[in-house]
Amino acid sequence: MLATSLTAAVLGVDAHLVRAEADTAPGFPRFTMVGLPDSAVKESEARIRAAFRNCGLEFRWDRRITVNLAPASLRKYGSSFDLATALGLLAADGRSLPQLGRVLLVGELALDGGLRGVPGVLPMLLLARHEGLEAAVVPAANHAEATLVPDLPVHSARSLPEALALVGAGALPPPPALPVPAAALASVPDLADVRGQALARRALEIAAAGGHNLLYAGPPGSGKTMLARRLPGLLPPLRPEEAVEVAAIHSAAGLPAEEVIGRRPFRSPHHTTSEIALVGGGPRPRPGEVSLAHHGVLFLDELPEFRRATLEVLRQPLEDGQVTVTRQRGTVRIPARFQLVAAMNPCPCGRRGSATPCRCTPADVRTYLGRLSGPLLDRIDLHVAVPAVSYDEMTGVHGEPTAPVRQRVLAARARQQFRDRAAGAVNARLAGGALRRVACPAAAAERLLRRAVDVAGLSARGLDRLLRVARTIADLSDREEVGVSDVAEALQFRLGPLESLEPYVIQVVG
Secondary structure (H helix, E strand, O other), X not given: OEEEEEEEEEEOOEEXXXXXXXXXXXXXXXXXXXXXXXXXXXXXXXXXHHHHHHHOOOOOOOOEEEEEEEOOOOOEOOOOOHHHHHHHHHHHOOOOOOOOOOEEEOOEEOOOOEEEOOOOHHHHHHHHHHHOOOEEEEEHHHHHHHOOOOOOOEEEEOEHHHHHHHHXXXXXXXXXXXXXXXXXXXOOOOHHHOOOOHHHHHHHHHHXXXXXXXXXXXXXXXXXXXXXXXXXXXXXXXOHHHHHHHHHHHHHOOOOHHHHOOOOOEEOOOOOOOHHXXXXXXXXXXXXXXXXXXXOEEEXXXXXXXXXXXXXXXXXXXXXXXXXXXXXXXXXXXXXXXXXEEEEOOOOXXXXXXXXXXXXXXXXXXXXXXXXXXXXXXXXXXXXXXXXXXXXXXXXXXXXXXXXXHHHHHHHHHHHHHHOOOOOOOHHHOOHHHHXXXXXXXXXXXXXXXXXXXXXXXXXXXXXXXXXXXXXXXXXOOOOOEOHHHHHHHHOOOOOOOOOOHHHHHHHHO
């Protein structure tokens, strides 16, 4: 007898519908599972056998049993197929399960018949809603994140008998109404804690308003990390569709999806992170740090300490907003639209440009800075020197708090959305045509741009990013036209992070 149940497999952050076809036939007793299962999937036979026995469920094992996970061309990973396989086997044994082909079944079986939580439930449920399935049955441990999917009845079960009762019912009862997880109320560090650093604070505000990438360079203890950690508090709240995207990525990575609801992600990987851990991939493609920072902030502290090969893989996601992982059996695309904030010391000892004498030789400094490629730095819009903080600044009054700065950021973003409703993008992601339309500089500003290209040798990408920053500065000042002051301020952030800014601006403007 043949029975088919429905489940799903997650590849990257996308779920694919899987049909678990169970067939029983007379013959030599044998259990065969096909459809490109990995070891964890094949081992489900032992879990199912023990679960049936310990739950008192009768099943005839003295025949030829075949389970096919279709489509056979898609490799299956993990233990999330246990529940669908077990119920499919019971249906193939003659048990009446009217709802079997109408609901999505997800869960790992314990030996005592309990259901354990599995990663990737949220992408699976989004797929079930897209496919028009009537409902889904998930482990109780996954029910909190399951409530994030609207317009899909989701039932939770703690054990195999509970799931069997749901699928065996003539009609599924309405699931109990559980509150959708509220937005996480984690405390956001306040910008008022940062003393001094007027230029660095201004750059942070510009970065938040336009979605620009930012690099801080300065001696240890100057406040680089403090500033970076306060960026999420300046950003607007996630839209509902963005919040679901962020939660789905965390769910696919095996992280608690409900903990990131309503929060802009902030990821800070260590400098020993590998390329795969940073951008994702591996034999079983999984989201990396850049994808976990989707719609949020990726902070790379001690930037030159990262391996150069690791940093170079950031080029594609910085440009495209996604990571493309190509393997023998296909290509997986994982969203990675993040805002990069990096911090670095000016030299290996970190004291260059401070009151403490630097112990590094010129060769040491060149080697240290040479770990950062020009193309990578060219993709960072704002380069800011962060000097050491004086005693008077450290003991002086607090800086401007987060709230008023955030209001200016929200107003600037509202202007961007109103001006370009069709694209709906912040200034940092404007396409070429839209950029020329909304960031056309005034005559005096265009002359300044021309001199900047001639004197500083700005690349085409550098010029575009300079215009984007100037457009954001104008938005913060509620100016429709990009003026000479906007371009002049943007120019000071386009230099190398370790060089003096003032002489260059004087040279260009003068």
